Amino acid sequence: PFIALLCGLALYLLASQVFDRKVAFLSAMILFMTRDFIKDNMGLRMDSTVTLSIILFVLFLWSGTSWRHTIGAGAALSIGLLAKSYAGLYGPLIFGLYLVLMGRWRRLLSPSFIKAIALGLLFFSLWLIPVWIANGESFLRAFVGREAIATLTGMKPYSKGKIYYLKVLLQTYWPWLPLLPLALWKVWGKAPREGRILVLSWIAVVAFSLLFPKPEYGRYMMPLYPAFALAIGFFLGGLMKRETIDKLAKAALVGGTVAFFIINIFPLQLHKISYAKLRELKPLVDYHRAQGLTEVYVYRTRYRTPHAVIFYLDVVPKALKSLADLPVQGLVIAESRGRGDLLTGPCTEQLYNGSYSLFVCR
Template sequence: MKSAKYTLGLLLFFTLLYLVPLNWRALWQPDETRYAEISREMLASGDWVVPHFLGLRYFEKPVAGYWINNLSQWLFGHSNFAVRFGSVFSVSLSALLVAWLAYQIWRDKRTAVMAAVIFLTSLLVYGIGTYAVLDPMITLWLTAAMCCFWIASQATGAAGKAGGYLLLGFACGMGVMTKGFLALAVPVVSVLPWVIQQRRWKEIFLFGPLAILGAVAITLPWALAIARREPDFWNYFFWVEHIQRFAEQDAQHKAPFWFYLPVLIAGALPWLALLPGALWRGWRDRQVNPGTFWLLGWVVMPLLFFSIAKGKLPTYILPCFAPLAILMARQAVTLASEYSRTLRLNGTINMLFGALCVVVVLAALSPWGLARRPLYATHELFKVFCAVLAFLVWAVVGAISRVRSEQRWPLAALCPLGVALLIGAAIPNSVVTSKQPQAFIEDVRSELTDSRYIFSNNVGVASGIAWALQRPNINLYERGGELKYGLNYPEGKERMLDSLAFPGWLNTHRQEGAVSMILLLPRTEDLAQQSLPTPDRVYRQGRFVFIQYLPQ
């Protein structure tokens, strides 16, 4: 009976944290609107082989991540919930694998459950796991791959090892079809220290080819299909999306070597105090329990791998939090057996973090704040209240968990609940009117629906329009962004116009119907600075500007 109550409590907590807020928050551009529209176009066209974005070829990622989003949108319809549920589904399965793996290593149910809870409530995991990107999907396949490797390493017979390595290959193959060849590199570097320590080279060389066979078997049908349909896909995807993105001097998202250190620290909240001891335990117990050293390698080696790469994003290290959650859970459960300053310190950190955020909102970001340009306007007092309440929940939970911390330390999982439920209502209008185009698009939906042609100078906004109106033929003005490759094909030649070509094009094509534009402008820039023909209608909110040319 007690076990059933705990299970129902965890399900209710998961629902409030991960499911309830999904539909409340508007989609963010460029990421969420992009992935929403790519999957919508796949469903509408029935082409599940070649990704298209705004009707153009889009080769930045393979297809398996889109397949998960396709199924989500097919099941739940045209909604924000459906766009984000693929990420939630993936990170939830990863949490179940984390719990299973923790139990396999320590045979302790409390450690297993808390490993899943810590994983799901870590700030980086929650932030990315409720956001429509492909990183939760690649995290799922990498976590599955590492679980399969553990199965193989612990098997005593040849059949068990062979099965484990085949499953490892299948998981890596799905990772390749989700985000590329990093799905092969990350598991290899992760297990390397453990293989050296355990001297498992013979096993790797004997059964490793089965993993390669499994990866080839799962990826080959789609790889051949897209090579036949689009011969240039693999050339572009390998050289541009792998070599240039990560290694070359002009790599995207360049950042210094230490970039991931603050990401790791912030991402480990609300369990930050457990982080140093968890890493130390992985090293200290490497001889007593080799599983701890294996988990440590899974944390540290990918972290070093991505730190060496030129291009960096916080989302890249999401897979590191699966083993980190297991190590932190074991650390907490061990410390909870007696009075621990670390568990009390964790409550103190959460209390201070929540209080600091409240002070920042009230003293700097609010209309009466000290900031030169406060984030909130004078009419946004309700939003200020929601932001304060969200972080006040964090501080109060931290204060409660630091008293009798050896019993109450799991309450830290409740810290992000206020943020999860209130952050959608707390986002300032200055952010909404630059990063969340849905409300603005709804304001001018009737004009857009009646327009023969629609343009935008921002790919993220264009994809938001396409998703809202369920029409992919949104044209680009001045900037092609990430669609430059697709625009080079014949069907893309007339899909983008610059300021010199637009007036002549407009004189000819407005005879066919209304021409509309939604522009994303700098806050200080006026429409007159765009050198556009005089429009018939203009409507502006923040950085979003709608202009329309009526048919002549």
């Protein structure tokens, strides 16, 4: 929930510069009331960090060209790259398309833009190089090499159909879905030119990337939600009076404060599977790898190659498609739904923390 809060705050700051404070407040509230955005943030999805990276990158470069803005944009870019490799480039691509459509393409060659990209890559490399040295070529292939490029460029087949993301939008983007086409139409016809081009550039870049075949997940749509929120916020801002929005702001402040207190102070289990639980496996994983069991596998997890495993355990796992593929020697990480299969197999369970199990095969 903390990443969601930062996304909302950053979107408010961006919208207040692109449009006005009325639109900024409504946009932030719409983002907070987007079901899948909050749900995926509760699950610690890396896509929420990419979304924050996009908003911050655009915000810093929109705000100015000073060294502070440049460093801020570079840091924002590095956050996205750390979270999901090439997906972290959404920010520069969105802002770059905006500059081109605005006729300001020369700014792409300006020192501030180039330095922001360079700083982002530098910050990213400070993490990437040591982890690469520790884990070898397999990590590099999975994170920025052949496997990552295969996913990015559509070298992997569709698994859920070519209109999967449209189905996700139609099924989950409620109650805002009926307002979305009206909002985009109003943005196209009534919004200031800068705001119109920014929103449309944002949607165009992310939507275009979703056209490439890759393992499809609904969370890949998360970077679209801030752009949708900006459009709907602009639409509703033209319909509501200032007094109404002031009342909503007071109610949101009180309700948001209470909700934030409950979520962050009381030990509520808001999501059954938390990637943070992977940290509990790290001491055992490190111990067994030091004993020679260097290969790590995942079985029946939500993702073929979880970025969370890379971040929390500093290893690049391989996917097991069935029990027939169990290694003679190695470590296997399974979620609760796959634990029962492995308990009847030849591998020994070392730890189960309620979300993940670690099995040793030797």
